[in-house]
Amino acid sequence: MGVKAHGFAKRMLAKLQGAVIAIAVIFSFAALSPVSAYADEEGDAAQSETKQHSESLTTTSGNTPSPDEVSNSDNTAAKENPSSDETDAIDSDGTTVLGTLKISATGTDKNNASQSLQGVTYVVSLKDKGYLAEGSNGAWQYVSGMDDAKRFVTDTNGVIEISGLEAGEYTVEEVATPEGFDENDVKTQTTVLSSSSSTVTPGDGTDESSEYDPVYVGKDYSPEAILSEFQLFTPGVLTNGTHIVGAIAVGEHIEGTVNGGQGSVTKSYVKNLQGDVITGGWGNCSFVIEGGYTDYRDCPFTSVYYENATDGFQPENFMNGEKSKYEKVSSENTINFAKAIETVAEASGSMAAGDQSYVVSASDYIDDADNGVHVVNVDLDEALQHPVQTGTDSKGNKVEEIRILVPEDLWANRNGIRFTSGSLTEKEIIGLFDSSGLVDGGTIKKIVVSIEGSRANLDFSVAHGDVPGVAIMGANTEDGKNGTKLGDKLKGYVTDKGNKDSQFYGNGTKLIWNFPDATSVSVKEYVGHVVAPNATLTADGGEGNLIAANITVANEIHFYSYGHIPTKPRKVEKVSSAAVSFAYVKSKKEERLGKVTWAKVDSADNGTKLSGSEWKLHFVSAADGNPTSDYTVVDAASDGDITNCQTAAENDALLLCDTNANPGEIAIANLKQGGYTLTETKAPEGYLFDATKTWTFTIGENSLEVDLGEITNDKKTYSVPSTGRIGGIPVYIASGFATLLIGACLTTRIRKEW
Numbered sequence: 031m032g033v034k035a036h037g038f039a040k041r042m043l044a045k046l047q048g049a050v051i052a053i054a055v056i057f058s059f060a061a062l063s064p065v066s067a068y069a070d071e072e073g074d075a076a077q078s079e080t081k082q083h084s085e086s087l088t089t090t091s092g093n094t095p096s097p098d099e100v101s102n103s104d105n106t107a108a109k110e111n112p113s114s115d116e117t118d119a120i121d122s123d124g125t126t127v128l129g130t131l132k133i134s135a136t137g138t139d140k141n142n143a144s145q146s147l148q149g150v151t152y153v154v155s156l157k158d159k160g161y162l163a164e165g166s167n168g169a170w171q172y173v174s175g176m177d178d179a180k181r182f183v184t185d186t187n188g189v190i191e192i193s194g195l196e197a198g199e200y201t202v203e204e205v206a207t208p209e210g211f212d213e214n215d216v217k218t219q220t221t222v223l224s225s226s227s228s229t230v231t232p233g234d235g236t237d238e239s240s241e242y243d244p245v246y247v248g249k250d251y252s253p254e255a256i257l258s259e260f261q262l263f264t265p266g267v268l269t270n271g272t273h274i275v276g277a278i279a280v281g282e283h284i285e286g287t288v289n290g291g292q293g294s295v296t297k298s299y300v301k302n303l304q305g306d307v308i309t310g311g312w313g314n315c316s317f318v319i320e321g322g323y324t325d326y327r328d329c330p331f332t333s334v335y336y337e338n339a340t341d342g343f344q345p346e347n348f349m350n351g352e353k354s355k356y357e358k359v360s361s362e363n364t365i366n367f368a369k370a371i372e373t374v375a376e377a378s379g380s381m382a383a384g385d386q387s388y389v390v391s392a393s394d395y396i397d398d399a400d401n402g403v404h405v406v407n408v409d410l411d412e413a414l415q416h417p418v419q420t421g422t423d424s425k426g427n428k429v430e431e432i433r434i435l436v437p438e439d440l441w442a443n444r445n446g447i448r449f450t451s452g453s454l455t456e457k458e459i460i461g462l463f464d465s466s467g468l469v470d471g472g473t474i475k476k477i478v479v480s481i482e483g484s485r486a487n488l489d490f491s492v493a494h495g496d497v498p499g500v501a502i503m504g505a506n507t508e509d510g511k512n513g514t515k516l517g518d519k520l521k522g523y524v525t526d527k528g529n530k531d532s533q534f535y536g537n538g539t540k541l542i543w544n545f546p547d548a549t550s551v552s553v554k555e556y557v558g559h560v561v562a563p564n565a566t567l568t569a570d571g572g573e574g575n576l577i578a579a580n581i582t583v584a585n586e587i588h589f590y591s592y593g594h595i596p597t598k599p600r601k602v603e604k605v606s607s608a609a610v611s612f613a614y615v616k617s618k619k620e621e622r623l624g625k626v627t628w629a630k631v632d633s634a635d636n637g638t639k640l641s642g643s644e645w646k647l648h649f650v651s652a653a654d655g656n657p658t659s660d661y662t663v664v665d666a667a668s669d670g671d672i673t674n675c676q677t678a679a680e681n682d683a684l685l686l687c688d689t690n691a692n693p694g695e696i697a698i699a700n701l702k703q704g705g706y707t708l709t710e711t712k713a714p715e716g717y718l719f720d721a722t723k724t725w726t727f728t729i730g731e732n733s734l735e736v737d738l739g740e741i742t743n744d745k746k747t748y749s750v751p752s753t754g755r756i757g758g759i760p761v762y763i764a765s766g767f768a769t770l771l772i773g774a775c776l777t778t779r780i781r782k783e784w
Contacts, residue, residue: 126196129223129605133182133190133202137211139616146188147614150208153179154192157199162192170194181205193364197225197605204612210621210731211614221608228602251370253377253542254476257559257575257592259296265367266580276575276589277313281367283340288312291332293589299335299365303356305343308334312355335359374577375563378546382480387433388413392440396448405446405501408434408479410462411453417475431476432462438482446489447479448501448513456504460519463541463558480544488543490517490572491555500557517557517573539574539590551578559592624701624729626736630665630694630714633742639694640743641667643719644712647686647698650705650726661686662711667693703729708738717743 135150153176155161161179165171173179182190203218256263261276268278269285277294283302291298291313298308313332334356339345345356388408396405417430436447451459462477481488490499501513520539541558545551551565556572567578571585575592632638645663666672666688675687690697694714705728713719727736 127604130193130607132609134611137614150184151205219610251373261589269582273586303339333357381478382546387435410451450503455506478542489554624734627697628738640714641693642714648707
């Protein structure tokens with residue numbers, strides 16, 4: 031089939047599918063309840079609103095919710111049709127901020143000293159729902175039996191924090207009493223997380239939540255919402271050493287440093303801080319103030335939210351003016367990066383759907399080998415004829431996506447993209463990319479260019495002949511030119527804010543470059559937003575916002591809001607937090623006793639055990655405050671030695687008996703928990719010992735039996751002085767014989783004289 035015929039068939043199929051969808055929508059309106067404004071804007075026009083227990087459910091770009099998002103009897107309550115008085119004032123657009131339950135465990139010893147207890151285990155249940163268990167996408171589900179419930183264990187501070195909880199009555203139940211403590215009369219505790227509703231307008235300054243309504247409160251993880259607030263959004267690592275104008279959200283940590291933030295319209299977020307990586311007077315809001323955005327008065331975006339601080343970094347020591355430079359995030363503001371990137375990935379795939387897109391064909395390319403020009407030509411007049419309606423916004427305006435798909439095999443060896451129109455002027459083309467339509471009414475058109483393939487390199491800066499990397503060519507473009515650089519035109523676009531450029535002062539841009547399958551993407555001096563949920567993305571300068579698995583920024587980039595910011599009042603339902611504590615008392619029962627063993631051996635022959643050694647065992651300290659003591663230990667060489675020692679020990683509390691009857695093998699049992707020092711006081715017969723040598727060990731709950739191994743002694747040696755020329759012992763022997771001979775002679779002579 032020819033390319034044009036193939037394209038015609040695709041368009042006919044798309045129209046047929048559109049007709050089927052339209053019929054489905056009509057029938058759906060008769061059966062389904064009103065939907066939230068975000069669902070209207072980003073999901074199917076008649077998608078029913080379902081509220082999962084963990085967070086309000088939103089969909090993006092017409093996607094069908096995954097099975098994990100659909101209600102089931104265990105973990106989801108279907109929301110009834112809201113009454114008219116609920117929806118009239120707030121247009122059914124709401125946000126649920128979920129609550130947190132804190133559980134703490136402490137123990138008291140017999141001296142009333144308190145300590146945090148690590149490792150205490152509990153289960154938690156919600157009345158009329160069941161026990162908490164881990165569900166998909168980080169959401170809680172409920173199970174009927176305790177055996178299937180999640181075990182919550184206290185950390186080193188004796189604390190458990192459980193976030194993402196809906197309103198209701200919770201019961202915390204102890205699984206087992208901590209070892210070494212008396213059983214508690216109170217095995218369960220009950221507390222209530224209540225909910226309260228309020229209506230706020232973003233930026234009206236009425237309360238803390240209205241300074242801005244960030245996506246990590248609203249849980250709107252659609253690409254449009256993220257691109258409206260964050261310049262960089264990655265669940266992985268951000269590598270950077272340059273200037274970034276907008277807010278950032280990083281799910282792992284930052285390599286290098288980040289400075290800037292003057293155009294932030296929400297607080298930045300870094301999950302794991304590794305040192306003072308946010309520098310350069312972050313978030314001074316100069317772009318916000320100079321742009322006249324009074325909704326953002328008092329510059330509330332100077333601090334950076336974080337979850338964890340690693341490598342000993344102490345963010346509380348850093349201040350920025352009167353506000354903390356780093357602010358530990360509250361549980362309701364935690365970004366669920368896994369859920370967010372999953373939502374973005376689903377939307378990315380939907381935006382690239384070939385059967386609903388204007389698919390660029392081989393005939394749409396400009397190939398000028400002589401001038402090195404190999405450019406994808408996008409015919410806007412044709413593309414605009416095939417919009418995909420994805421819903422309506424809160425005002426009833428249609429929301430349409432103009433989906434442009436560049437197939438992988440046709441993108442190879444191309445070095446630029448040009449948008450052309452025979453009917454639209456350059457200014458009108460730029461108007462398609464500008465976000466003013468998102469707030470000014472009328473049909474909202476979103477421009478999405480999807481490029482297939484596992485790798486992509488898009489250079490917006492280099493002009494090939496007369497064609498820049500990304501260019502526009504309108505009806506009023508001068509003859510003989512192949513287009514005007516898109517970046518220059520879009521940045522200089524005059525808006526209703528005056529003759530400011532559209533970096534922050536204007537309405538932003540709703541042009542998305544979508545890479546649904548890429549694992550590696552490189553863009554240079556890009557214009558528009560880049561969505562690459564599976565890719566490691568490198569940006570070498572640009573104008574727009576980025577979403578990717580990991581991001582590296584090589585040169586300065588500038589924030590452009592997508593323009594998805596809600597401006598009408600929103601209903602906020604906030605679930606309160608609660609805390610329960612369990613206190614335990616150290617058991618008065620034979621805390622568990624320990625044992626120490628060692629062997630006394632010849633240093634020259636480790637196989638030879640030596641009997642008869644004696645020792646001093648010094649009790650250094652004990653957790654319960656017992657006084658220190660010095661005990662005597664004597665090596666037992668028989669069962670009788672053990673019996674005799676035990677009898678003597680009845681009258682001598684400082685005598686400890688060896689329980690091993692083998693000579694040279696020593697075992698001391700029934701030792702109290704604490705620290706000990708062992709010193710030898712008498713060596714085996716014929717051996718030397720060093721009274722300055724000591725061996726230390728600890729008897730504890732995790733070390734009740736200690737083996738000190740083999741302790742050696744050197745054998746005593748004897749020496750006598752040598753005499754005579756032949757030296758040594760032979761001299762003494764010879765001298766002895768001489769003495770005997772002289773004595774014998776004298777005796778014989780005396781006898782003769784007598």
